[in-house]
Amino acid sequence: EDQVTQSPEALRLQEGESSSLNCSYTVSGLRGLFWYRQDPGKGPEFLFTLYSAGEEKEKERLKATLTKKESFLHITAPKPEDSATYLCAVRVGGSEKLVFGKGTKLTVNP
Amino acid sequence: NAGVTQTPKFQVLKTGQSMTLQCAQDMNHNSMYWYRQDPGMGLRLIYYSASEGTTDKGEVPNGYNVSRLNKREFSLRLESAAPSQTSVYFCASRDLGVPYGYTFGSGTRLTVV
Numbered sequence: 374e375d376q377v378t379q380s381p382e383a384l385r386l387q388e389g390e391s392s393s394l395n396c397s398y399t400v401s402g403l404r405g406l407f408w409y410r411q412d413p414g415k416g417p418e419f420l421f422t423l424y425s426a427g428e429e430k431e432k433e434r435l436k437a438t439l440t441k442k443e444s445f446l447h448i449t450a451p452k453p454e455d456s457a458t459y460l461c462a463v464r465v466g467g468s469e470k471l472v473f474g475k476g477t478k479l480t481v482n483p
Numbered sequence: 484n485a486g487v488t489q490t491p492k493f494q495v496l497k498t499g500q501s502m503t504l505q506c507a508q509d510m511n512h513n514s515m516y517w518y519r520q521d522p523g524m525g526l527r528l529i530y531y532s533a534s535e536g537t538t539d540k541g542e543v544p545n546g547y548n549v550s551r552l553n554k555r556e557f558s559l560r561l562e563s564a565a566p567s568q569t570s571v572y573f574c575a576s577r578d579l580g581v582p583y584g585y586t587f588g589s590g591t592r593l594t595v596v
């Protein structure tokens with residue numbers, strides 16, 4: 374069964390304190406790994422797509438990396454506005470379905 | 484602004500009542516999706532439509548029906564609502580063959596009492 378596990382469930386950081394979120398997956402035939410940001414009361418907002426091991430993507434203070442079994446979302450010098458729930462999802466071969474993890478709730482204190 | 488629009492934003496139903504959740508996108512995307520999001524669980528796919536005129540079941544289709552009215556619109560119907568259908572429902576769309584993510588609407592918060 375295709376599974377996506379995100380850790381930690383919640384993370385509190387001080388402004389400027391860099392850290393990483395983890396997304397591990399067990400799927401057959403990965404066709405893309407997606408990172409989303411979700412603010413309270415809103416729909417997920419697309420951040421990155423990664424397709425192959427070794428691939429990296431960056432956007433402002435965020436950097437996503439991918440290995441054969443997991444992905445990391447690195448947050449460098451976070452600001453309070455980075456506070457949100459970060460969701461990881463995978464698309465498996467031949468399927469239209471995205472399998473989502475439960476998310477990591479990030480809080481950045483000023 | 485271009486995107487995915489869902490209506491209504493909030494709804495309270497009594498057990499056994501029916502209702503239709505509406506979704507429209509103005510990005511000319513081929514594929515549209517309905518997900519539900521429950522506390523402590525990841526988003527789960529209910530139904531999807533890979534293109535106009537086609538619909539397929541996702542992970543949790545029981546108790547729901549869908550209609551792809553045209554390329555823009557994809558509705559989700561609850562024929563006889565149950566408390567287990569209390570959830571936040573998200574509609575999403577994407578363009579086949581384009582290697583970026585899905586665009587989600589802002590959600591419908593449904594409570595069945």
